[in-house]
Amino acid sequence: MSSSKPSxxxxxxxxxxxxxxxxxxxxxxxxxxxxDAISEAISEHKVILFMKGTPEAPACGFSARTVxxxxxxxxxxxxxxxxxxxxxxxxxxxxxxxxxxxxxxANGEFLGGCDxxxxxxxxxxxxxxxx
Amino acid sequence: MPSPxxxxxxxxxxxxxxxxxxxxxxxxxxxxxxxxxxxxxxxRSRIQQHRLIYDVFGTEIGGAIHALSxxxxxxxxTPTP
Numbered sequence: 001m002s003s004s005k006p007s008x009x010x011x012x013x014x015x016x017x018x019x020x021x022x023x024x025x026x027x028x029x030x031x032x033x034x035x036d037a038i039s040e041a042i043s044e045h046k047v048i049l050f051m052k053g054t055p056e057a058p059a060c061g062f063s064a065r066t067v068x069x070x071x072x073x074x075x076x077x078x079x080x081x082x083x084x085x086x087x088x089x090x091x092x093x094x095x096x097x098x099x100x101x102x103x104x105x106a107n108g109e110f111l112g113g114c115d116x117x118x119x120x121x122x123x124x125x126x127x128x129x130x131x
Numbered sequence: 132m133p134s135p136x137x138x139x140x141x142x143x144x145x146x147x148x149x150x151x152x153x154x155x156x157x158x159x160x161x162x163x164x165x166x167x168x169x170x171x172x173x174x175r176s177r178i179q180q181h182r183l184i185y186d187v188f189g190t191e192i193g194g195a196i197h198a199l200s201x202x203x204x205x206x207x208x209t210p211t212p
Binding site (some may be wrong): 062097098099100110111112113114115116119 | 177178181182185190192193198199200201202
């Protein structure tokens with residue numbers, strides 16, 4: 001039994017209403033631990049939202065709207081607050097090739113930002129994409 | 132600080148055949164909403180369509196342009212006379 005989490009994962013300001021195991025630690029002394037931690041978080045959580053603030057206290061209207069769509073579908077999701085460290089946003093955008101926040105991932109794939117998630121919610125596509 | 136008209140013109144200049152409607156929806160000059168119609172969007176996912184527009188502005192997104200809310204469509208959905 002191991003009680004140590006990869007330090008980069010532990011450092012991501014993550015809140016989750018799912019319990020999920022923490023996987024393999026990124027290689028110690030890796031070149032880019034924050035990017036590794038983000039990639040790992042995306043692969044480990046079925047639905048994960050990178051946002052400003054937290055689901056309970058969103059710090060931006062776009063993040064709030066995206067949280068509301070997920071909550072309206074009653075979908076469990078993990079959330080990462082990107083505000084505490086500017087490198088999180090920088091590395092996240094490098095991974096997703098997407099410049100804005102929030103960013104929603106499901107099953108390891110980037111689904112979109114607030115506009116796309118809202119459109120998918122309104123068209124009824126979102127629930128299927130989160131399965 | 133970019134104006135809605137400047138954003139409209141830059142989108143239309145960068146994406147061939149695009150027609151853009153842009154509004155400053157907070158009145159503060161940094162939150163914009165754009166509806167863009169372009170044949171170039173055909174065959175592309177919504178994510179790819181939005182990326183085409185974000186690419187016009189590069190690092191200005193998140194900088195001078197704090198927010199650019201997007202709606203994209205292809206001409207078929209809104210036939211123009």
